[in-house]
Amino acid sequence: MKSTKQSAFKKLSLKLLLVAALALPELASAQTFFNYNQYGDVLAGFRKTGTSRGTYELVVDLGNVTNFLSVSAGSTITITNVSTNVLNHSFSTNNNNLQWSVFATFYGSVSSWSTPQGSFPVDTLWFTLPGTNVATQTQAPTRNSPTSQQNQKNSMLSVGANANTISQNLVTTNTDNNTVLVKESIASYPLNILSDFIGDQSDYTIGDFGPGGSPLASTVENTTPASFIAAQRSDFYQVCPSTKVDPITGSTTAAYFVGYFIFNPNGSMMFTRATAALAAPAAGSITSTATNGFSPLTVVFTNTASGSITNWVWNFGNGTIITNTTGGNVTNTFAAGGSYTVTLIVNGPGGSSTNIVANYIVTSATPTIRSTFANNLLMITGTNCPAGVQYRILNTTNVALAIASWTPVWTNTFLSNSSFAYTNTLTKTAGFFKLVSP
DSSP states (O other): OOOHHHHHHHHHHHHHHHHHHHHOHHHHHHOSSOOOOTBTEEEEEEEOOGGGOOSEEEEEEEEEHHHHHTSOTTOEEEOTTOOHHHHHHHHTTOOTTOEEEEEEOBOOSSSEEEETTEEEETTOEEEEEEOSSTTSOOOOOBOOOHHHHHHHHHHHHHHHHHHHHHHHHSSSOBTTBSSSEEEEETTTOTTTSHHHHHBOSSOTTSBSSOSSSOOOSSOOOEEOOSSOOSOEEEEEEEEOOTTSOOTTTOOSSBOEEEEEEEEOTTSOEEEEEOOOSSOOOBOOOEEESOSEEESSEEEEEEEOOBSSOSEEEEEOSSSOEEEESSOOOEEEEEOSOEEEEEEEEEEETTEEEEEEEEEEEEEEOOOEEEEEEETTEEEEEEESOOTTOEEEEEEESOTTSOGGGSEEEEEEEOOTTSOEEEEEEOOTTOOEEEEEOO
16 A cells, blocks of 8 residues: 555645746746646556566657547547557557556646536546457446546656656656656655556556545456457547536546547557548638627627537637637627637537638737818828728718718828828818727
8 A cells, every 4th residue: 555655745746836837937838858738638657566567667658649639530640659669668568468548637726627628527538448449449437426527637747757857857858758758766766756646556567546535436447357368449538527518529427438548569659530420510600790890890600500419619820719609709809909810619529610710800900090170171190090991981960870871081091101181161061970890
């Protein structure tokens, strides 16, 4: 059984490492060592325990979980960060008796994590369950309370954070220590290696992320046999906390089957996205109340998406992402001038569909307009106008008339320096003036 001192060390280590990572993001992005992103990076863990335990354990970064969620339904990709050479450096010349797992989560400083696939509630976990047949899916795991899943989340984050620390403590980067993998020495780091955070509190050979709190209901690790000659399968699930809405399925009860990993005797690994049982919804077209104007510009968006849809994820290109579960109108304000690409992703039980409209919303900074009147001369000037765009000055003696009924008295384009000037000789019947563009 692990000692109380060891468990206390792990909790303290996690806190310190997370604080350091958050306080110094510029160091994390500039490093050449293991580069773990606490917001959604998928980690693969490899270890041997018991009588088969060797000298090292291995942690590999497979990229962000959003990349795996974006793989087309039924498609298979090769995991390039895992290879025969990588494993041989840590586990000699064979992969027998090797415990392997894949898992991810994200740091819970906010109530949710907004991604192109939707907003995931805090304490969402992604992990594998070992299969017994490469052609058969395992039974989906149970979604647990936020408190319980938070314990497992902290253990998962500790694997990545401590792998980052070990990587930086090593002398140099090399084939066994770089941005995507680190070979952890059991002798040098007995309290910081993969086993210390994935292992059960009472039996470290069980990989259920239970060293300092509630463990998962079952192990996330698949173990290769003593004579590893046939491929193994582990199913990858998305497990939101109980009662929270899964942004992809809309469910508050069921775990979501993302796909499965295949691990081959030669050390190669592949991922297959789950095959959709239903047709993916169609994103349809995007319409809006305006496509251009002066900032701040408030725009109401609608769409013609169709099919079985659980949510609509809007990305407005200005840092705002809105997940809508009803399909109704959504509103966004573009505060600064610029050209914005609008993306709509619709998710459903059968998959997802995306519509991207490049440079759909174009806004300009609000012009500054001034007017002066002296000696029967009215002068209207402006700065910060959209250069080269046409403008018109309209006149009427009846301000209640519709704009279409006002009389144009001047048509021109804003100068290249974004300014304009207009002078009019006024009479007592001159009335009212209005600047419009275009």
